Each structure stands twice: as C-alpha cells, then as structure tokens.
Amino acid sequence: MSQVNVTINGEQIQAEKGLTILEAARGAGIYIPTLCHHEQLESYGSCRLCVVEIGAGERKKIVASCLYHISEGLVVETETEKINGFRRTILNLLMHRWDNIPAALLEKYAAKSNDRFIDNMTYCILCGLCVRYCHEVKGANVLGFIGRGTIRQVVIFPNQSAKHCATSCPDGMECLNFCPTGVISSQYYGKRPADGQTLPHAHPICINEDINILEVLERVGYV
Amino acid sequence: MARLNSVSDLDALRKDILSRRDPKKTKVSVCSGTGCRAYDSEKVIESLKSGLNTHGLNDKVDLVTTGCHGFCELGPVMVIYPEGIAYFKIKPDDVDEIITGTLSQGKVVDRLLYVDQEGNVQVKEHDIPFYKHQNRVVFGNNQLIDPENIDDYLALDGYQALATCLGSMSPEEVLETVKKANLRGRGGGGFPAGQKWEATRNAPGDVKYVIVNADEGDPGAYMDRSILEGNPHSVLEGMLIGAYAIGCQKGFIYIRQEYPLAVEHLDRAIEQMRELGLLGDNILGTGFDFEISVHRGAGAFVSGESSALMSSIEGKVGEPRPKYIRTSISGVHGCPSDLNNVETWANVPVIINKGVDWFTAIGTEGSKGTKIFSLVGKVNNTGLVEVPMGMKLHDIIFKIGGGIRDGKKFKAVQTGGPSGGVIPENMLDLPVDFDALDKVGSMMGSGGMIVMDEETCMVDVAKYFLEFLADESCGKCVPCREGITQMLHILKMICAGEGQPGDLELLEEVAAMTKECSLCALGQSAPNPVLSSLRYFQAEYEAHVNDKCCPAHVCKDLITYHIDPAKCKGCGKCLRNCAVGAISGTKKEPHIIDLDKCTKCDTCFMVCPPKFSAVTKLSGKESIA
Ligand SMILES: Cc1cc2nc3c(=O)[nH]c(=O)nc-3n(C[C@H](O)[C@H](O)[C@H](O)COP(=O)(O)O)c2cc1C
Ligand code: SF4
Ligand code: SF4
Ligand code: SF4
Ligand code: SF4
Ligand code: FES
Ligand code: FES
Numbered sequence: 001m002s003q004v005n006v007t008i009n010g011e012q013i014q015a016e017k018g019l020t021i022l023e024a025a026r027g028a029g030i031y032i033p034t035l036c037h038h039e040q041l042e043s044y045g046s047c048r049l050c051v052v053e054i055g056a057g058e059r060k061k062i063v064a065s066c067l068y069h070i071s072e073g074l075v076v077e078t079e080t081e082k083i084n085g086f087r088r089t090i091l092n093l094l095m096h097r098w099d100n101i102p103a104a105l106l107e108k109y110a111a112k113s114n115d116r117f118i119d120n121m122t123y124c125i126l127c128g129l130c131v132r133y134c135h136e137v138k139g140a141n142v143l144g145f146i147g148r149g150t151i152r153q154v155v156i157f158p159n160q161s162a163k164h165c166a167t168s169c170p171d172g173m174e175c176l177n178f179c180p181t182g183v184i185s186s187q188y189y190g191k192r193p194a195d196g197q198t199l200p201h202a203h204p205i206c207i208n209e210d211i212n213i214l215e216v217l218e219r220v221g222y223v
Numbered sequence: 224m225a226r227l228n229s230v231s232d233l234d235a236l237r238k239d240i241l242s243r244r245d246p247k248k249t250k251v252s253v254c255s256g257t258g259c260r261a262y263d264s265e266k267v268i269e270s271l272k273s274g275l276n277t278h279g280l281n282d283k284v285d286l287v288t289t290g291c292h293g294f295c296e297l298g299p300v301m302v303i304y305p306e307g308i309a310y311f312k313i314k315p316d317d318v319d320e321i322i323t324g325t326l327s328q329g330k331v332v333d334r335l336l337y338v339d340q341e342g343n344v345q346v347k348e349h350d351i352p353f354y355k356h357q358n359r360v361v362f363g364n365n366q367l368i369d370p371e372n373i374d375d376y377l378a379l380d381g382y383q384a385l386a387t388c389l390g391s392m393s394p395e396e397v398l399e400t401v402k403k404a405n406l407r408g409r410g411g412g413g414f415p416a417g418q419k420w421e422a423t424r425n426a427p428g429d430v431k432y433v434i435v436n437a438d439e440g441d442p443g444a445y446m447d448r449s450i451l452e453g454n455p456h457s458v459l460e461g462m463l464i465g466a467y468a469i470g471c472q473k474g475f476i477y478i479r480q481e482y483p484l485a486v487e488h489l490d491r492a493i494e495q496m497r498e499l500g501l502l503g504d505n506i507l508g509t510g511f512d513f514e515i516s517v518h519r520g521a522g523a524f525v526s527g528e529s530s531a532l533m534s535s536i537e538g539k540v541g542e543p544r545p546k547y548i549r550t551s552i553s554g555v556h557g558c559p560s561d562l563n564n565v566e567t568w569a570n571v572p573v574i575i576n577k578g579v580d581w582f583t584a585i586g587t588e589g590s591k592g593t594k595i596f597s598l599v600g601k602v603n604n605t606g607l608v609e610v611p612m613g614m615k616l617h618d619i620i621f622k623i624g625g626g627i628r629d630g631k632k633f634k635a636v637q638t639g640g641p642s643g644g645v646i647p648e649n650m651l652d653l654p655v656d657f658d659a660l661d662k663v664g665s666m667m668g669s670g671g672m673i674v675m676d677e678e679t680c681m682v683d684v685a686k687y688f689l690e691f692l693a694d695e696s697c698g699k700c701v702p703c704r705e706g707i708t709q710m711l712h713i714l715k716m717i718c719a720g721e722g723q724p725g726d727l728e729l730l731e732e733v734a735a736m737t738k739e740c741s742l743c744a745l746g747q748s749a750p751n752p753v754l755s756s757l758r759y760f761q762a763e764y765e766a767h768v769n770d771k772c773c774p775a776h777v778c779k780d781l782i783t784y785h786i787d788p789a790k791c792k793g794c795g796k797c798l799r800n801c802a803v804g805a806i807s808g809t810k811k812e813p814h815i816i817d818l819d820k821c822t823k824c825d826t827c828f829m830v831c832p833p834k835f836s837a838v839t840k841l842s843g844k845e846s847i848a
Contacts, residue, residue, distance in 0.1 A: 045545040046700045048740045062739045067545040089736040093705035116729055118712040126698065145540075145698075148523070150708050152698030 258295030290453015410564025438527035461568035543743035586612035639668030644755030680777035703746025706737035722768035772843020
C-alpha cells in the first residue's frame with residue numbers, strides 16, 4: 001500500500017493512502033472525539049463531533065474526519081478554537097437529549113447545558129451504531145429508524161427480531177455494546193439508563209415508549 | 224407514427240408538419256395547467272370545443288390546450304393568436320361571447336381583459352407589464368404547445384438541437400458548447416453544468432447515468448412542474464443531449480408523486496419519443512442508444528438533495544449520505560451520475576439551437592441566460608416569471624410584480640426558498656445573479672421569491688421557515704436536527720415575549736455551527752433565514768427581546784387590541800362580529816375591548832369599516848402609554 005504525507009496539528013505523518021483523517025490521526029496517537037464512529041462499522045457522519053479543519057488560509061474548510069480521506073500534502077488541524085467551539089455547541093445541544101454525557105468529554109470542551117434549550121431527553125443520540133451493527137455485521141436488520149427530524153427514533157421490528165435475534169446473537173444482544181449512551185439496554189427506550197448498568201436481556205424498542213421491552217421480547221419468543 | 228431513422232427523416236417530418244400549418248390561422252391557446260384547472264379551465268375548454276363545433280369554426284380556428292402561462296392567479300388564461308389578445312378569469316359562460324365576438328367578428332370582450340391597479344386596460348398579452356418585462360427563453364413555448372402533442376414541439380424546432388448534436392457535433396464539442404455557455408445549475412447551487420458533465424464524462428466506468436431532478440420540494444415553487452407539464456419534450460431533449468455529451472445510455476427522472484399531471488405528460492412524451500425512435504437503440508440512425516426510467520419520489524424536501532435522491536433511486540431510504548466523493552464520480556449504484564435540475568436541462572436545447580453567443584449575451588458576467596422565479600407574497604401580480612439574469616430585484620417586484628398589494632410598503636423579499644435569506648429594501652438594486660445573492664446571505668436556490676410588506680414580522684418569518692425545515696430535516700445528523708430544533712425553540716420564545724438577553728448571540732452561535740458542521744446542504748443552509756433576518760432586521764429582534772414589542776404587530780403574545788375613542792363612531796360592527804363577546808358599547812358611542820376576554824383573533828381589526836379604522840393593535844411601550 002502506498003503511503004502519503006499529511007500534516008496533522010503541525011506534525012508530519014506518513015499514513016496509508018485511503019485512510020480517513022480520523023484513522024490516520026488515531027494511528028499517530030492524535031485524539032479526535034467521536035460519538036458515532038466504530039472501527040468495525042462504516043463511517044456514518046451523524047454526530048459531527050469529529051469535525052476538523054483542513055487546508056490553509058482562504059481555502060480552509062471544515063470536514064468530518066471520519067469520512068474525509070487523506071491525500072498527499074493534506075494539512076489538518078484538529079483542535080483549533082473554531083473547531084472546539086463547534087464541538088462545545090454540539091455537546092451543549094446533545095446534553096438536552098442525553099444528560100449524562102461522559103464528564104471527561106464535557107470538561108474537555110467546556111460544554112454545559114443551557115436553560116434556553118428545550119429538553120428532549122430520549123437518551124438516544126441517533127448515532128445509528130446499534131442499527132448499523134445489526135445490519136452491517138449481523139446482516140439481521142432487526143433495528144431501524146423511523147420518523148424524520150426530531151421525531152426520528154430507533155425501532156425494533158418484532159418480526160425481524162423473532163426471526164433473527166436468537167440465531168444472530170445467541171450469547172446476548174451484541175448491539176448493546178455499541179450504544180454510547182446505554183439507552184439501548186435500559187428497559188424503556190427513552191428512559192434514563194442507570195449509570196454503568198445494562199440489563200441482560202433488554203433490547204431497544206420501540207415506536208411506543210410505553211411498551212415494555214421485556215414483554216415484546218417475550219412475545220416474540222426471545223426470552 | 225413511423226420511426227425516424229436519420230436526421231433527414233426528422234427534417235422531413237418537421238417540414239410535413241409545418242406544411243400542414245398556417246401561421247396566419249387563428250389559434251386559441253387555453254391554459255390547462257394545474258393552476259388554471261383549479262379554476263375550472265377544463266370546463267372552459269369543453270365549452271370552447273362544442274362552441275367551435277356548433278358555430279362551424281373548426282376549420283378556421285385551432286384550439287390548443289397548453290401548460291402554464293405563468294399568470295395562474297388570473298386563470299383560466301387564454302391567448303388568441305396571431306393578434307395576441309389575452310383573456311383572464313374566463314368562465315364557461317364567457318365562451319359564447321368569445322366565439323361570436325372575438326373569433327367570428329374580431330370584437331374584443333372588454334370584461335375579460337387585463338386591468339392593472341390603476342385601472343389601465345391592456346388588450347394584448349405583450350403589453351401587460353407582467354409579461355412585458357420578462358424574457359421567456361425557456362418558458363415562452365409553453366403557451367404555444369399542447370404538451371400531449373409532439374407535433375407542436377417539432378413544429379417549434381423540437382429535437383433540432385438533438386439532431387444537430389448527434390448529426391454534426393462530437394460529444395466533446397457539445398460539452399465545450401455547454402461549458403462556454405456557462406450554464407449554471409438552476410436547482411440550487413448554481414454549479415456549472417458543463418463542469419459537472421465533464422467530471423461525469425471523465426470519471427472511470429462504463430455505466431453512467433444522467434438524472435433529472437424534478438423533486439421540487441420548495442413550498443410555493445412550481446416552475447419545474449410547469450415546465451414538465453407544459454413542455455416535457457424540452458427537458459427530455461436536453462437530457463438526451465447531455466447523455467450524448469457525457470457518454471451514457473441510461474437516464475432517470477426523479478419526480479415527486481404529487482405532480483400527477485406532470486407525470487402523465489412525461490409518460491406520454493416518452494411514449495411518443497419511443498414511437499419516433501427518439502428513445503431506444505440507434506436514435507436517428509446515429510448509433511446513439513438511450514433509455515429513460517421515471518422514478519416517483521415520496522415528496523420529502525430532503526429527497527431533492529443529490530445523494531438522498533440517488534439513494535432513493537437505488538430503492539434505499541432517501542437520506543443524504545456523506546459526499547466527499549462527488550456523485551459525478553460515484554452516484555447511483557456507485558456509477559458516475561450527472562444530476563441536473565429540470566430548468567437546467569430545458570436550457571440545453573436553447574443553447575445548442577441559438578448558440579453560445581446568443582445565450583451569453585443574456586445575463587451578467589457570472590450568471591448567463593434567464594431564470595424562472597415563482598413570485599409570490601404581497602405583490603400585486605404573482606406567478607411564474609422568467610427574467611434575464613442580472614435584472615434588479617426592484618424591477619421584478621415593482622415592474623413585473625406591479626408593486627405591493629393594497630398600497631402597503633415593501634419590507635423584504637426572501638429568495639432561495641425556505642433556506643434562503645431575506646433581503647431588505649435598501650438592497651433592492653441587487654441584480655439576480657448567483658454570486659450577488661450569495662454575497663448578501665441569501666441564494667438563488669431554485670427560484671422562490673416571496674415578497675413581504677410592512678405588516679410582516681421578520682422574527683415570525685424566520686420562525687416560519689425554521690418550522691418547515693425542522694419538519695423536513697431527515698434527523699440524521701446532530702447539527703441540523705438539534706440545531707434547528709433549538710433555534711426554532713428560541714425564536715418561539717422570542718415571539719412569545721419570553722426572549723432574554725443573550726438569545727440573539729445564542730442563535731448566532733448555533734447557526735454558525737449548524738451552517739459549518741451539518742452533513743448535507745439542508746442543514747448547511749437552514750440557518751440562512753435566521754442569520755439574514757438578524758443581519759438586516761436586528762432592531763426588530765431587539766424590540767421583541769428587550770421591549771416585548773413586535774413592531775409589525777404580528778406576534779400575538781406581544782400585541783393588544785384597542786379601539787380609538789376618537790375614531791370609533793359606534794357602528795357596532797366589531798361588537799357583532801367578536802366571537803367571544805369582548806367588545807361592549809352603545810350605538811353611536813365609542814366601543815371598548817375587554818382585554819381579559821379578547822383572544823386576539825383580529826376580527827374586529829378586519830371588520831371595522833376603513834373609513835373609521837378605529838381598531839388598533841398596540842405592542843410594547845405603545846400599549847403602556
Ligand atoms: C434539501 C435540499 C433539497 C433540494 N431539492 C432540490 C429540488 O427539489 N430540485 C432540484 O433540482 N434540486 C434540489 N436540490 C439541489 C440538488 O441537490 C442538486 O444540487 C441539483 O439538483 C443539481 O442540479 P443543478 O446543478 O442543475 O441545479 C436540493 C438540495 C438540498 C440540499
Ligand atoms: S439506541 Fe444507542 S446506539 Fe442506537 S442510535 Fe440510539 S444512542 Fe445510538
Ligand atoms: S443536514 Fe439535516 S437533512 Fe442533511 S443529513 Fe443532516 S439531518 Fe439530514
Ligand atoms: S381581536 Fe377578536 S376577540 Fe379580541 S376584541 Fe377583536 S374580535 Fe374580539
Ligand atoms: S367597527 Fe370600528 S367604528 Fe364600528 S363600533 Fe367597532 S371600532 Fe367603532
Ligand atoms: S464520528 Fe464522525 S461524524 Fe460522528
Ligand atoms: S396554470 Fe394556467 S397560467 Fe399557470
């Protein structure tokens with residue numbers, strides 16, 4: 001594989017052609033925050049926390065590092081004042097969906113909730129990690145999205161679940177491990193997950209918040 | 224119809240059609256577009272048909288049912304050629320007089336003529352200010368063509384441009400021509416079409432696609448619908464020329480489900496092309512093969528975005544996808560795909576037929592040709608208008624649009640659709656030009672133009688557009704989904720009188736992030752209505768936040784209704800019309816509004832006779848005084 005030269009935060013780095021900026025940076029030990037990225041899955045570009053500045057002078061531009069591929073001579077800045085300001089705003093906004101964002105992340109970007117924002121505490125940041133894991137790795141398509149805009153949410157398709165969950169994930173719900181907020185393993189989608197806790201047989205649900213996940217899973221014969 | 228096996232076959236067919244037509248013969252063009260149909264143009268056409276029959280005029284008069292003429296608010300619309308007499312708001316009952324008067328004796332039916340606000344009457348279409356200042360390069364043929372009859376298109380040099388390209392130009396020459404014409408995309412971004420074609424042409428791969436974007440999700444815009452309904456072949460011809468230049472054999476038309484008439488005419492047009500051998504293998508015997516499939520979109524605003532549209536064509540969810548690799552390199556099924564807007568495609572045959580020099584003589588340095596706008600809002604004349612690029616906003620609004628309704632004052636114009644921006648009065652000299660509009664924080668977009676008068680609240684306007692965008696955001700990425708939600712929430716609070724110091728800065732902070740960090744152009748442009756109104760109407764925002772005052776008297780929570788005792792003559796009209804009984808008073812004495820009961824329905828304000836105008840709305844400090 002051919003190598004290309006890139007400059008990240010002033011540091012000259014050689015990395016494999018075809019990598020994303022994020023992969024190249026991580027390979028060189030440079031931190032870029034992410035919430036919707038996982039190395040097992042295709043990049044999705046939804047959280048935008050990974051934005052970086054590329055280019056120089058007039059032609060500077062902001063791109064999502066998990067999606068943008070490196071090329072010879074690319075110049076990248078990952079922690080400019082502008083970028084960190086955007087990350088702060090993104091986290092400020094997300095706090096009104098997910099009020100237990102890891103403290104380290106909040107502190108790093110001095111993010112804080114703002115009482116001028118309206119709360120929509122679903123604890124699901126719609127990062128799509130669960131949906132994509134189920135689809136890309138398991139080929140099961142048990143999970144999906146419905147709705148547009150603010151009412152977009154993750155759903156489980158019970159018929160698909162009955163067909164696939166037990167065979168695709170015999171040792172327990174693998175998608176659980178991918179949820180950054182832990183909401184997927186709380187008993188009700190949209191309820192605050194207990195800190196650091198996961199239910200052994202819980203699953204993301206559901207079009208209707210009042211549906212008990214365990215009941216649905218029982219109905220479809222999962223538990 | 225016999226298949227055309229060569230360019231000369233096409234020429235022969237055209238000659239034959241023209242030989243059977245007499246340009247001096249009376250031709251009645253009646254609009255049967257979606258707008259006029261809503262005013263029962265179908266019935267008018269039926270009466271005309273039977274009337275011409277009973278009066279034995281079938282041989283003397285040609286009746287053409289056409290697509291939109293542009294002046295839909297005065298529909299049903301009719302033009303009688305060769306004189307060019309224009310009639311408006313025609314009822315089936317008027318038809319008899321048109322036949323016995325105008326068509327039989329050349330007598331004009333006065334009451335169907337156009338009358339402007341000052342009472343000036345115009346007989347001829349080209350004397351009517353709404354039409355006079357337009358330059359209808361793309362749209363003009365609409366009223367001469369029955370969209371279901373390919374002969375009408377052929378009679379007006381239809382498919383001549385295609386024949387020229389296939390018969391005597393190499394694909395490279397066609398590409399060069401479009402590049403030299405500097406045709407820029409009419410669907411939103413204004414990207415040079417030739418450059419996009421070239422990128423697609425040069426991209427590696429044997430299978431390539433051309434696509435027509437007829438999703439037209441911008442509320443209030445209907446130019447693409449009107450072109451497809453009225454002159455579908457112009458778009459199809461443009462598409463074929465593009466396909467030839469790029470080197471593809473397959474095209475898609477992505478059209479919204481809600482355009483049944485356009486779909487019908489498109490399907491019919493494609494069928495006719497196939498019969499003539501203008502589609503399929505070996506078109507005009509030149510070895511060029513091309514196929515088209517029509518794709519109906521579900522009609523979400525975001526599905527018009529290029530990557531979402533392509534996902535949708537692939538049968539996937541119509542959601543934008545990351546696009547650092549351009550769709551001209553990797554589009555539908557990973558193949559190089561060129562996407563252009565309906566109006567962009569319709570310009571292509573014009574450029575080939577009339578030449579680069581002719582085309583580039585119209586417009587400005589950076590924006591060539593014409594642009595169709597959907598002129599709506601508080602102007603006297605609304606409709607579809609096609610103007611040369613570079614025309615001043617002022618001229619569009621005041622010359623073509625006839626100025627502001629009811630003698631009110633102009634306040635602002637929103638161009639570029641819901642994610643465009645507002646432009647204030649002191650910038651009305653601005654030319655319509657891609658770059659000039661961008662520079663002031665708005666955009667050309669697909670050509671929406673909403674005119675607002677002094678009774679419009681700019682905070683309310685920003686809120687309105689953000690409401691639309693909040694519904695239409697696909698919800699995939701955080702900046703757009705959360706950013707629009709919170710900006711909208713703040714705007715709602717400001718309009719409700721709950722604005723606080725710092726709100727405007729917060730709006731700016733969120734807007735800047737949303738603009739820079741969103742995944743697709745919907746999110747990237749969504750802050751425009753907020754940022755542009757903040758930029759040009761900051762004082763109005765401040766009045767809302769600091770003084771709890773809505774200067775335009777629009778925001779319900781910030782106004783109260785009062786009756787001016789000096790003006791009220793006690794006619795009692797308001798009292799009788801107030802649904803909640805908030806008004807009291809004895810006859811011929813000034814009336815009073817009980818503010819505790821008043822629901823601010825605006826009824827009394829509307830019904831109080833203009834000669835009294837005793838009901839007033841007060842806001843902020845006004846109401847305290
Ligand atoms: C949210 C969104 C909606 C869009 N809707 C349309 C549309 O309805 N029609 C259209 O032609 N272009 C639309 N566009 C622009 C297209 O993405 C694309 O730029 C255009 O079709 C390219 O054609 P053009 O270069 O000929 O303008 C939209 C873009 C965005 C971001
Ligand atoms: S449930 Fe968890 S993993 Fe799935 S989209 Fe929501 S936050 Fe992401
Ligand atoms: S910017 Fe808006 S419409 Fe575009 S991908 Fe993000 S959420 Fe969807
Ligand atoms: S605004 Fe409506 S409710 Fe209030 S006084 Fe007038 S008519 Fe009655
Ligand atoms: S309608 Fe006007 S003039 Fe008549 S009583 Fe009411 S406020 Fe007075
Ligand atoms: S990690 Fe790149 S957008 Fe989420
Ligand atoms: S639909 Fe008849 S003029 Fe527009």
